[in-house]
Amino acid sequence: MNTRDKSYEDDLLQALTDPQEAAAYIDAVMELEDPAAFSLALRQVAKAHGMAEVARRAELGEKTLFRSLGENGNPTLATLQKVLHAVGLRLSVQPA
Template structure:
């Protein structure tokens, strides 16, 4: 990701996270940190890129629930995580830890 100098990092990040491949790589990198807070931050950024209200609508969860779920202290269920990922065009998959 090389942001033009006249664009803020946050703006550039949110724009790039609209691309499903970029969003998937971003969330994957957060997962590799093995830190739940980093994963929630990554998911929050991806949801912001797609518009939190729109993600909440597509995921069939309330906006307050979405904000709370993806907050620093959030603890989403697998069902909610699946809904949010689906709402932004991603899906959960499992791979062997050591290939």
């Protein structure tokens, strides 16, 4: 990873600690209708809050969290809700 990429990631993770920014980011990614992109976005939000701390707050094992949010992960709705709650967000549905 070059310096510019690292700086971008650092800035992104810093921004994602703000619940408004994290919600807008996840919402925008959901518009893509790409499960892999959604999983990556959720992983970045969790990373911004510290994966170990998110696992603790979500009452999930760290391995379970990493597996669920990993590249090939497929978190259950319950896991998704726990992770979102752990970072100060909640799942909601709106008319299309």
